[in-house]
Amino acid sequence: MFPNLALLPHDASLQFKLIINVYLLTGVLLYTTVSASRVKRLRQVAKLEMAFAEQQEATERLARVDALTGLWNRRHFFELARRDIYRAGREGTPPGILLILDIDHFKSINDTYGHAGGDELLKQLARTWTAILRESDVLSRIGGEEFAVLLPATDITVGRDVAERLRQATEKKVVVFNDSSYSVTLSLGGVAVQQDETVDQALNRADRLLYEAKEAGRNCVRLERMSSVIQA
Numbered sequence: 036m037f038p039n040l041a042l043l044p045h046d047a048s049l050q051f052k053l054i055i056n057v058y059l060l061t062g063v064l065l066y067t068t069v070s071a072s073r074v075k076r077l078r079q080v081a082k083l084e085m086a087f088a089e090q091q092e093a094t095e096r097l098a099r100v101d102a103l104t105g106l107w108n109r110r111h112f113f114e115l116a117r118r119d120i121y122r123a124g125r126e127g128t129p130p131g132i133l134l135i136l137d138i139d140h141f142k143s144i145n146d147t148y149g150h151a152g153g154d155e156l157l158k159q160l161a162r163t164w165t166a167i168l169r170e171s172d173v174l175s176r177i178g179g180e181e182f183a184v185l186l187p188a189t190d191i192t193v194g195r196d197v198a199e200r201l202r203q204a205t206e207k208k209v210v211v212f213n214d215s216s217y218s219v220t221l222s223l224g225g226v227a228v229q230q231d232e233t234v235d236q237a238l239n240r241a242d243r244l245l246y247e248a249k250e251a252g253r254n255c256v257r258l259e260r261m262s263s264v265i266q267a
Contacts, residue, residue, distance in 0.1 A: 107176075115185070120230070128188050135181065138181075139249075151212070152213070164184075167197070195256065202223060224244030225244060244258065
């Protein structure tokens with residue numbers, strides 16, 4: 036059965052040859068079994084490692100994402116904003132426009148339709164705004180009904196147009212929930228990020244302009260270096 040049996044002495048008995056044959060066959064079967072078992076174990080280890088990597092990636096993503104809206108959370112927004120501001124400085128381009136969005140009278144939605152109704156509103160608005168923004172724009176939920184957007188490499192004129200589109204889309208959005216329908220308005224404040232300021236400083240400046248938009252009657256946009264308010 037095995038070619039190397041030809042190396043056996045010619046005068047070896049048939050019984051001896053059969054014994055050698057059995058030993059060789061047993062060795063081959065044992066080697067095949069061990070190899071198959073080893074391959075199976077390696078595949079199992081690889082599968083476990085892949086599952087662990089996927090679980091770790093999912094865990095890391097959950098740490099960066101707002102669970103309700105699927106947008107970036109506040110902590111990750113700061114990380115991305117710092118990265119984009121640093122990149123702009125390195126490349127010599129404008130850091131961009133930072134907008135703060137605040138839903139007007141959001142508490143009344145929760146009071147009237149319950150927190151589930153408020154949550155549904157936030158989820159639908161998040162999808163509406165995402166559809167308007169570019170892939171490079173950074174949209175984040177930074178508070179209960181407060182959101183922030185970084186528009187990289189964008190000047191104040193384009194930032195104003197984007198802010199107005201977000202405001203109009205919010206005003207036109209009708210949410211249907213539990214046989215009820217409702218809508219809200221949006222107030223926005225925005226600044227051109229300076230290369231030498233932190234994300235916190237830019238947010239604080241934008242927040243002051245958001246307060247001005249609220250004081251001006253809500254449902255409006257207030258950006259720096261603008262002499263008038265855009266209002267519905």
